[in-house]
Amino acid sequence: MGDVEPRPLRLGKKQFPPEQRLVMAIVNRTPDSFYRPGDTGATGAALDRVHAAVAEGADILDVGGIPAKPGPEVTVAEEIRRVVPFVAAVRAAYPDLVISVDTWRQEPARAVCEAGADLLNDTWSGWDPLLANVAAEFDAGLVCSHVGTLTPRTRPFRPYFTDVMADVADRVLGLAERALKAGVDPARIVIDPAHDFGKNTWHSLELTRRLGARIFRAHDVKATRQALDMVAAIRGDLPPARAVRGLA
Amino acid sequence: MIVAAALCPSPPLLATELTGRADILPDLRTACTAAIAHLLAATPDVIAVVGAAQETATWNPDDRLDLSGYAPLLSSAPPRAPYPPAPAPTTAAFPRSPVPAPADIEGLQAMPPRAAAAPTASAVPHRPATRPRGKPGLPLALGIGALLLDEASYTGPRILQAVDESASSADCLRLGRDLAAAAPRIALLAVGDGSARRGPAAPGYLDERAIPFDDAVQQAVRDGDMAALAGIDPDLARDLMATGRAAWQVLAGAFAGASPPTEITYAADPFGVAYLVATLT
Numbered sequence: 401m402g403d404v405e406p407r408p409l410r411l412g413k414k415q416f417p418p419e420q421r422l423v424m425a426i427v428n429r430t431p432d433s434f435y436r437p438g439d440t441g442a443t444g445a446a447l448d449r450v451h452a453a454v455a456e457g458a459d460i461l462d463v464g465g466i467p468a469k470p471g472p473e474v475t476v477a478e479e480i481r482r483v484v485p486f487v488a489a490v491r492a493a494y495p496d497l498v499i500s501v502d503t504w505r506q507e508p509a510r511a512v513c514e515a516g517a518d519l520l521n522d523t524w525s526g527w528d529p530l531l532a533n534v535a536a537e538f539d540a541g542l543v544c545s546h547v548g549t550l551t552p553r554t555r556p557f558r559p560y561f562t563d564v565m566a567d568v569a570d571r572v573l574g575l576a577e578r579a580l581k582a583g584v585d586p587a588r589i590v591i592d593p594a595h596d597f598g599k600n601t602w603h604s605l606e607l608t609r610r611l612g613a614r615i616f617r618a619h620d621v622k623a624t625r626q627a628l629d630m631v632a633a634i635r636g637d638l639p640p641a642r643a644v645r646g647l648a
Numbered sequence: 649m650i651v652a653a654a655l656c657p658s659p660p661l662l663a664t665e666l667t668g669r670a671d672i673l674p675d676l677r678t679a680c681t682a683a684i685a686h687l688l689a690a691t692p693d694v695i696a697v698v699g700a701a702q703e704t705a706t707w708n709p710d711d712r713l714d715l716s717g718y719a720p721l722l723s724s725a726p727p728r729a730p731y732p733p734a735p736a737p738t739t740a741a742f743p744r745s746p747v748p749a750p751a752d753i754e755g756l757q758a759m760p761p762r763a764a765a766a767p768t769a770s771a772v773p774h775r776p777a778t779r780p781r782g783k784p785g786l787p788l789a790l791g792i793g794a795l796l797l798d799e800a801s802y803t804g805p806r807i808l809q810a811v812d813e814s815a816s817s818a819d820c821l822r823l824g825r826d827l828a829a830a831a832p833r834i835a836l837l838a839v840g841d842g843s844a845r846r847g848p849a850a851p852g853y854l855d856e857r858a859i860p861f862d863d864a865v866q867q868a869v870r871d872g873d874m875a876a877l878a879g880i881d882p883d884l885a886r887d888l889m890a891t892g893r894a895a896w897q898v899l900a901g902a903f904a905g906a907s908p909p910t911e912i913t914y915a916a917d918p919f920g921v922a923y924l925v926a927t928l929t
Binding site for chain 1 (some may be wrong): 659660661666667670671672714717718719720721788844848850851852853889918919920921
């Protein structure tokens, strides 16, 4: 693998130069998200959060309709109900804002793209291979992530990697390759090692230590989106009992 | 014949290399230490460690758990060629200050690996028993058992017996009978866990059957009721992510119908996984 010339990242109508840091704000349209549960489940509160995030300088707005953690099933129809009108409302209010949607299923993905979403944040690592086709069809971006062997909305049980970096690289580059073949614009592919996702805190720290490796320079890196525990560990305020959950 | 036996769970966090200075579950560790002491007090000819794995096999007694699969900084192997480590994170994601190595983190300091590090999860490809002596790579349950023996400074003969995690109850019982005949005085350490689906925060989320299942296992152990252990439904255990089933049934086979006196010294689910420590004689 040779060095890859850094290239701009294109999301929606915007183009960002290589190496530019972008801030993604998250608005969860879920009653029970793992992060600030219930804060933004109501449309009014969610739109208020969008206004605040934009005012604070967010480059990307990420909308999620399903919590990552296990729980009662959220049907495709319910996910669409939670997310699509909201995306349309945000698009109407902010014609140029980069809107990302956290989804792993092609049906909601298609619906949000029709409503104006620019980026499909496939947190569950290509579970639905047709997500890439949807991204290609709408010239949307696609996040290629790593979650080990997990299926959507399950937790890792004692995650173990012979070489976590190699595992991540194989997976995300494989997904990126698949996306390219499906016709996704290479300038719209984002790599997500997915810290703390299907990994324990040690694995996440190792990935962070090696984020400068060439593999992560070939595409734009999206990091720390889920890394609340890892960031806390770096700051030194992660309770040890929480740090070892992946080892229980 | 079996002169002593014990049950211990197999969470990786029992390896202090992975938890460092943080004192994680001291009561569990104390109970495990006492359980090993119980085995040693019987002055066995050999200690047999039994734990579930992808297939039934006898591992080299010198093998240990590969802790680097849980904490990469414990690895002594060079990284795979195409992905060299970055000396310092210089990407846009973390531009302001170097990210500390985990060893620098207060309260979460990893220690260097011990001379012979130790087991692995069942998702890891199995390595045959013919591999070179003393290498890491044991299945998790066997590795935790080996680690507990190491921590007790036990250097006597040991048998590391993996049992197929999907083995039938009959096969487990037969394996137990064979193990019991392996030496005149044999101590048996059965390593494995109850359900990992004991609540919404558990690794396997909530399955309403988990708590009754674990209660029944605990009652069987408390009563020394080997027939009840032998009767655990393998399919239910698999559904409930109870990794200890096969090892418990090997234990039941080793006691060959006897009803040993027992003592449960730890039974809790601090992370949503049922841990059980018990001694049997």
